[in-house]
Amino acid sequence: MSSTPEEETGLTSESLTRAIGGRYLTYALSTIMHRALPDARDGLKPVHRRILYAMRELRLGSNGGYRKSAKITGDVMGNYHPHGDAAIYDAMARLAQDFAMRYPLVDGQGNFGNIDGDNPAAARYTEARMAATAEALLEGLDEDSVDFRPNYDGTLREPVVLPAAFPNLLANGASGIAVGMATNIPPHNIGELIAGSLAMIQDPDLSDDALVEHIPGPDFPTGGVLVEDAATIREAYRTGRGGFRLRAKWEKEDLGRGNWQIVVTEIPYQVAKSKLIEKLAEVIQLKKVPLLADVRDESTEDVRIVLEPRARTVDPEVLMGQLFRNSDLEVRISLNMNVLIDGRTPKVCSLKEVLRAFLDHRREVLLRRSRHRMEKIDHRLEVLEGFIIAFLNLDRVIDIIRYDNEPRAALMREEWARTYPRALTEKDYVPPPKGEGELTEVQAEAILNMRLRSLRRLEEMELRRERDELMKERAGLEAMLESERKQWRKIAEELRKVAMFFGSETPAGKRRTLLAEAGEVVALPMEAMIDREPITVILSRMGWVRALKGHVNLEAEQKFKDGDGPRFAFHAETTDKIMIFGDNGRFYSLLGANLPGGRGMGEPLRLMVDLPNDCEIVDVRIWRAGEKLLVASTAGDGFVVTAEDALPQTRAGKAVLTVGDGVKAALVRPITGDHLAVVGENRKLLVFPVSELPEMARGKGVKLQKYKDGGLSDAVTLTYSEGLKWKDPAGRTRHEPDLGEWLAKRSTAGRMAPRGFPQDNKFN
Template sequence: MAEGEKIISINIEDEMRGAYIDYSMSVIISRALPDVRDGLKPVHRRVLYGMSELGVGYNKSYKKSARIVGEVLGKYHPHGDTSVYDTMVRMAQDWSLRYPLVDGQGNFGSVDGDSPAAMRYTEARLKRLADEMLNDLDKDTVDFQPNFDDSLEEPSVMPAKFPNLLVNGTSGIAVGMATNMAPHNMTEVVNGIIAYLDNPDITVDELMQYVTAPDFPTGGIIYGYEGVKQAFHTGRGRVVMRAKATFETSKTGKEQIIVTEIPYMVNKASMIEKTAALINDKKIEGISDMRDESDRDGMRIVYDLKRDAMPSVVLNNLYKYTQLQSSFGVNNVCLVKGRPMTLNLQQLIQYFVEHRAEVIIRRTKYELAEAQKRAHILEGLLIALDHLDEVIALIRGSRDPEVARGQLISRFALSEVQARAILDMRLQRLTGLERDKIVAEYEDLMRLIDHLNAVLASDVLQRGIIKTELEDIRERYGDARRTEINYVGGDFSTEDMIADEAMVITISREGYIKRTNLDEYRAQGRGGAGSRGAVSKKDDFTEHLFVATTHEYLLFFTELGRVFWLKVYEVPEGGKATKGLPIQNLIEIPREDKVRSVLNVRGLKDPDYLENTYLMFCTEQGTVKKTPLEAYSRPRTAGINAITINDGDRILDVQLLAPNSEVVLASRFGRAVRFNESKVRSMGRSAAGVRGISLSDTPGDRVVGMVCLADPTQELLVVSENGYGKRSPLDEYRVTNRGGKGVRAMKLTEKTGNLVAIKDVNDTDDLMIINKSGITIRLRMSDLRTIGRATQGVRLIKIGSNDEISSVAKVAAEEKDESETEATLVVVDSSEELAESSSGVITVGVLDIELDDNTADEEPDAEDLA
């Protein structure tokens, strides 16, 4: 240790704590957080002040950016040139700042994330709006502080005639805290401040009538208003932003999604690249091509859609998986008197108004002092003019100016300043006209002094000046909102942009599923040949056909007793002649399993609905089970067990059950059992159920349908595999014990074939029948009269020799087309063959069937009465 040196032991924890706190405060105060008064961080303030001192105002020529950066670095900002240039560049980007403060010339980057050109290639100057930020800086309106080497002074805050923090926002990461403030519309903010000036006790909710929401420079849509309200009230909130998109059709007939505005701070090129990756990975389907057609006229991102894609579904998937929807986390942290604070909307306006009031007071005091100085000089000049001859003689008789000044002071009781002004006065001021000008100037100054004194003494006048200046700012720089507000939006919901409309859902035996608009199915006369429906493979045919709306849930019950969930709008759309997509592409059904029943429900969120709604299960071997819907209200991708299936059995049908419903089960050999749902107790999800009907001992018998009726006036329709069917009142199916063999549902013959379906119908229903070859017909139930339970029925659809009915469903009746020809009565022999045209559509006349000798109502046989 050298002589005279001394080592002092200190605690390293205390030293590290003190050093870290000093560093933290330096970052918080001098780097990362903006001042609530002018909304600027020190680097922004120094760039603007340096440009002003360099003389690159809005009405001056551009100067090289390197020259500006050097000026700021050398005088005010002791950090790297990159920080200064990046700051200046951002203040020049109209997609970064709602109201840019720097006018850049050259390549200043792009919304695609392209870097700006080097500072030696670009030029810049201040925007006119920046002049409003710096205005009155020379009138002692703000405090100045020494620069980093005490050689110069820089402003500690800008006078800021407009609320820059609110209109441009800011972001920054300090130590232990961060800020992220959204930009707003100038017109709205000024209107809000004026409302605050008129009523300082105004609430945040009242201010929100003027400042409705953030207004981002890239436009877009604010989706949902709760986050905005929370941010305005507390200073913290989450604002959801969406791109602005429209649907168009190209010249070639392709449907397109056109995006013209994207969320704030989203890199367009990166977003497109990530979207392409999602499309390649099949996470987003329905898009055939994507390209960026943006040019100098504006942004335009085009998504070409596949033929079977639904634009609203694709768009919502884009919102869900890409940056077409993003969020802005509002965190209004800024410096208030040197301390970081989180402020709400009312507080931000309050502190800005206080700053402007202080600026006006200091400016007024400065102007008053200057006016008083000038008035004092003019008073001396007027005294000299009133005693002109004596003053001239006194000056001519003096040996030098100092003697003359002393004599003027002693003779006329003048001040040093007044005497000097008289000696400096030019001879032309001695003319009468010039004297009048001095008198007029003095009178104007006295009025100005009175006004300035009144301003200093009156808060009302001070607020009036703030209001007038803000109105001028609004007039010159105010504009319309760029960002739309969707008040009804909320957390992301895929079905928000999808119309809730009826769809026909078809599922083939091979597992192909599609949805088709109900309007594509035209009602025909009973007995007609029908129109071509689903195009299927040679051995495939439609097995499930029903109607559901796009917002409903589909519950898929498989033959092995599992249940899966899917929204209707997630089912691919296709025309009547398309076969759809494999259901395994939509839900994770094992290869050895297949869908046996599909149920559509409106929602799975209401506890009362879930607990008071039951599902009735039925298997092909006649087992039934009743379970609350609540047991199936928690969707899982891999599905869950819905029922325990016995060996050799499989699920036939599952239906929603209304209280006190009548349950009717029909077997393939034409028997039906009817019992009340109360005969089946409620069971858990894993239960196997109880016996509902006893099947015939003859091999091949099984349950073909289940009907759950809440309305006793409903009628039952039974359909046989050869196209025969009939309507009968429910009362004709007498109540029997659950588990019995039941009564005859239809008289079966070789001509009719075995039973394939049982449905509850009335005159307001239409019936849709589809056979294994894909032929579909739609019948009005009002055209089919009611006949006895034990009859053979009438022909509903003409069946080919190697064909049979595969599926039957009821739909809401259509209005009858006046142009349709009423069906004529003809006798059809069961041996008639059907001709098929080259187009694959069966072509026969519109037929009706007269009853044969076997269709008369019959008395119940002994087996029925047993």
């Protein structure tokens, strides 16, 4: 029987789709469970959990000495986290940053970065140890409170989750991007979280709205002012998705004689101060907020950003309102509570579900620690029973140890007289594991290891007292394990102890982020914040734009670059919006106050708006509110658009006229009459009512005039009763009062233009 090629080579075959799909799914699950999403129970990702566990193994307690970060990073990488040391150090450094973590888990010594956005120093220069909060997360780890698993190479063991004495997931927040999902949880106040947890213990059916009464919103390490309304916060906490508006904290500082300045003392969370200063400087340079004159960074250890108004008459509320809209002095912090439930299942949870996952975890930790303690007590009681027997039969014990060749076996064979403990009744007595009169192996070994100095009367009394206390403790633990009510009472007691160390009554636990109403931001139009001055706008053939001060003579000669010359020139004001229409059918706009001065040759228009290099400028005009414009293409299609619909809001402009291959935008004209006159490159003129044109915000439009060859040359609106006027080559005004010969329906061919019409087929 012949074998197949797969059997000979030991290879198997499968479809590429299945192979890639299976491997990508494995990668996705690994990213979700072991890298990006935190565990709802202790709020940590694997790298953070391994960092804290490695520091614990190095005995770096909060009251001990520091160790080099390079040593810590090396131990984490070598023992538990086989990834890059740079990634591990970055994660550890963030745990030490008091501007990134509401309750830092690492106590760093050295340069661990700053609020300006500077990176930490290299790991060989910094030192670290655990913070008290990290010890609270690790408390009870030696008491079989959580499961352990082998590390990546099977040589060591690491905890699957930490016991977590407080809800760290919400206290310090988390963020991460996985495959197909992400998480972003802002930090909260431990005191408020514990108050909410206690309320849920008291009433397991506590509503989401009632829970928000205890946890009114996030509490960021950098402070700031939370200006989101209560209804939005409740909805975000109820669904697990939403966002919060966070503003900088500021105050008006009086300088005397009517002068004042604004001082920003707290900036929003995760905003680098240096980047914020750069953004504010850019706002001043681009005159986005003309009310602001200057910005200075006078920060030392505390944040102090000084904002100078342009005039003492400026309203500080209006100024800050404009800055909130145009800078990172106000940011939106998103909420997406996508976490791992029980370390396995990703789920977008509500605030109540996250706290419930923490409380259920604390109950499991309590039960496991209690059972572990009972095992220790049972073992100790067994040993104490043996010690007491030894004291009651001391001469016989000494005789066996002195003369017997195998004293342990002899002690276990001997029948010993027993007495019940004095402090307890016979009913409460817990008998030893073996039958009456025999010592267990554990008891015999303990007796043999006993020190001679323990053979005194006082030690016997101490043993009996210790036995009585342990039996009472065991009875209490057994009663708690049998009563769910007592279990929750114990958990509440533990949470109250945590609140004593980290709660709102402590200096570090006080709420830093204020809760306030956003108020109504006064949205002043840009022109209202600019000094209104006359200017003359000049745009050259090569696209260089400038603005001369005042209304100069448009016929006066101006200087241009070699090979360049004038194309557009008109009078305007600094408050005007200048509209640019490109042959790609898009409108662009510039504020008159933002145009370059007229001392030089100006600046390229393409540097100020995103006008493509292959796009020609069709027209430049002043934007007028309420005005209606005719836009048309070289193919003779067009429509009417309002000035408001044509006004762009970004540098990229706004697409209004749709043009196809080989077709370009030809013109834009204001609608000033009741009829439209259209002339083609074939010199045929057509007049029809403007009412036949549709009013649209965007599109190709309708056919204005029919052409056999050529395309649209020009168009103008007019009042039909006044006839058509144009200028001849000599500059004389010509007039055709009766347009009945050329009046027809839209989209017809028209008739030859009247005698004397310009040879370039243009009305002006």
